[in-house]
Amino acid sequence: SAELTQDPAVSVALGQxxxxxxxxxxxxxYFASWYQQxxxxxxxxxxxxxxxxxxxIPDRFSGSTSGNTASxxxxxxQAEDEADYYCNFRxxxxxxxxxxxGTKLTVL
Amino acid sequence: xVQLVESGGGVVQxxxxxxxxxxxxxxxxxxxxxxxxxQAPGKGLEWVAFIWYDGSNKYYTxxxxxxFTVSRDNSEKTVYLHMSSLRAEDTxxxxxxxxxxxxxxxxxxxxxxxxxxxxxxxS
Numbered sequence: 001s002a003e004l005t006q007d008p009a010v011s012v013a014l015g016q017x018x019x020x021x022x023x024x025x026x027x028x029x030y031f032a033s034w035y036q037q038x039x040x041x042x043x044x045x046x047x048x049x050x051x052x053x054x055x056x057i058p059d060r061f062s063g064s065t066s067g068n069t070a071s072x073x074x075x076x077x078q079a080e081d082e083a084d085y086y087c088n089f090r091x092x093x094x095x096x097x098x099x100x101x102g103t104k105l106t107v108l
Numbered sequence: 109x110v111q112l113v114e115s116g117g118g119v120v121q122x123x124x125x126x127x128x129x130x131x132x133x134x135x136x137x138x139x140x141x142x143x144x145x146x147q148a149p150g151k152g153l154e155w156v157a158f159i160w161y162d163g164s165n166k167y168y169t170x171x172x173x174x175x176f177t178v179s180r181d182n183s184e185k186t187v188y189l190h191m192s193s194l195r196a197e198d199t200x201x202x203x204x205x206x207x208x209x210x211x212x213x214x215x216x217x218x219x220x221x222x223x224x225x226x227x228x229x230x231s
Contacts, residue, residue: 049215090216095167097155
């Protein structure tokens with residue numbers, strides 16, 4: 001089945017911009033969705049489709065795709081954005097969903 | 109408000125069976141497909157299973173095929189995951205999540221998640 005690759009860890013200074021990436025050949029044809037997970041909590045959808053944000057998600061979160069790489073960009077990262085971030089998509093078989101390995105974001 | 113609440117977790121011996129449940133409220137349950145996703149201790153998210161809105165199609169990740177069965181009761185607004193022949197590597201927090209494709213989006217997205225129920229497989 002398809003695979004999605006994420007950097008295990010990324011750090012950003014408070015107030016700066018950070019990009020978290022997700023690579024996979026299938027991303028050339030499918031949008032990824034992005035989930036934020038804080039310790040002890042359930043995942044929270046932050047970005048899906050062509051840069052759509054659910055209600056309540058700050059507009060500093062933005063999604064994009066270029067080639068085989070999907071990106072989640074946080075403009076002006078805040079302390080509360082420190083979390084694990086996962087990308088996800090349904091693969092071309094139509095019967096399997098795939099998560100990336102996750103990226104731990106540290107806000108310095 | 110839209111809510112998913114899992115239950116039924118616990119400690120179970122290897123080789124045994126267990127059924128966990130996910131009760132939905134705040135939306136028309138019978139319109140939505142539902143996922144189960146798990147997270148082993150200290151690990152990432154792993155998709156486990158999906159069931160169509162009407163239960164007519166079910167999909168599983170390879171590691172649970174033949175051992176796990178997803179089902180739903182739309183009259184009770186509940187989705188189930190029956191797990192058999194449990195292994196130590198099935199130890200995880202199990203989340204249910206709502207799929208919004210075809211209802212709220214043209215994309216496959218898990219928009220609402222429960223808080224999870226913990227399964228520990230140990231003798």
